[in-house]
Amino acid sequence: MTLLSADRSLARRLERTEAQANANFVEARQRLLPESNATWIAVAGAYAMFDGLESPLTQSFGLGLFDPVGNEEMGRLEQFFAERQALVLHEVSPLADAALLALLPARGYYPLEYTNVLYRPLGPDYEPAPVRTPGLTMRRSQDAEADLWARTSAEGWSTEGQEYEDFMFHYGQLSAASAGSAPFLAELGGQPIAAGGLFLHEGTALLMGASTVPAGRRQGAQSALLGARLGYAAKQGCTLAMMGALPGSQSQRNAEKNGFRVAYTRIKWQLGAVGARAETGGS
Structure with missing residues (x-):
């Protein structure tokens, strides 16, 4: 495309x-x-x-x-x-x-x-890469799971200290409750290990707020979450996806591996x- x-x-x-x-x-x-x-x-x-x-x-x-x-x-x-x-x-x-x-x-x-603001086109034929970790599944979280999604997201920041984790928990609760939001969970063996935010607006999908709990890292959850969110957005009719990242960060590298390019800084x-x-x- x-x-x-x-x-x-x-x-x-x-x-x-x-x-x-x-x-x-x-x-x-x-x-x-x-x-x-x-x-x-x-x-x-x-x-x-x-x-x-x-x-x-x-x-x-x-x-x-x-x-x-x-x-x-x-x-x-x-x-x-x-x-x-x-x-x-x-x-x-x-x-x-x-x-x-x-x-x-x-x-x-x-x-x-x-x-860095990154972007990539989307089409109805988009298919995420196969998930390689046995037992790792992706799904959109439900409205009644706002606290679960927020808690999972916040736990991914637990290494930054309790105060920051608490801040991210409250931030996640509001993010999940925002109009246009479609939060996603990654689960390993049925247990949440990562969370990722998604916002849809007039054919554009914004990916945001991804984090993995310390015990769930190095399982491919972030790449799988990115693919799942892109697939969902494509099925909703989005033709463009975007995200923001610090220049040269791991988030930018992960995005570029999935077809994103820097639009501008x-x-x-x-x-x-x-x-x-x-x-x-x-x-």
Whole structure:
């Protein structure tokens, strides 16, 4: 199947899918935990999320890809985060309006980190590679298994400490409850050993949140989960799949072994002083 050109049209499709997944997550938190004050807004086509001060979703996606962005739009975005005492963060595609390269540093932003956005086409004839580990099976988890999926996912991060594992458990509960979400489990001998997230939006599948419990590693669960999610997405009519990964990471290597290619590398930008520009009227 022909690989799509990594142009602005593709970038808009990929960024909108991830932004919508995050907006749906924020709405799930808003619905289940109204005291969290989670919310999101759209400014110049970008989606800006507030999901809590410690959440990796508290930032914007798609800035400069859809509509022109100037000082007025940046001021509105900065005010949104400043009102909630949150860091001002924007993850920006290199296919966004080139004027941002001058505007962001001029407003006091500095580059913080890279993320590779990977993609591959999907078709109705997609078939995952055979699972080679005896007793290893994949399945979509059911709505009533949200806690099981979240617990399995969180246990995969247990080596990072109890506090982080607890954070990932609550994160997983909300992820499983988000509209458009289709979480998957890998089981070995009937016992869950790995979990992977999937979000479907207008023909694009976003793969996210994959982890394996320490005792279940080196059994091929992650590759099998990736294939199972791609197969499910293809059967739902998706023609494109995407995921994000740290440049050069094992996640990127696994994706490339399964037909993914890097579309572009995003840069996350952080405002040097929270709300400094917003307090002066965004000028």
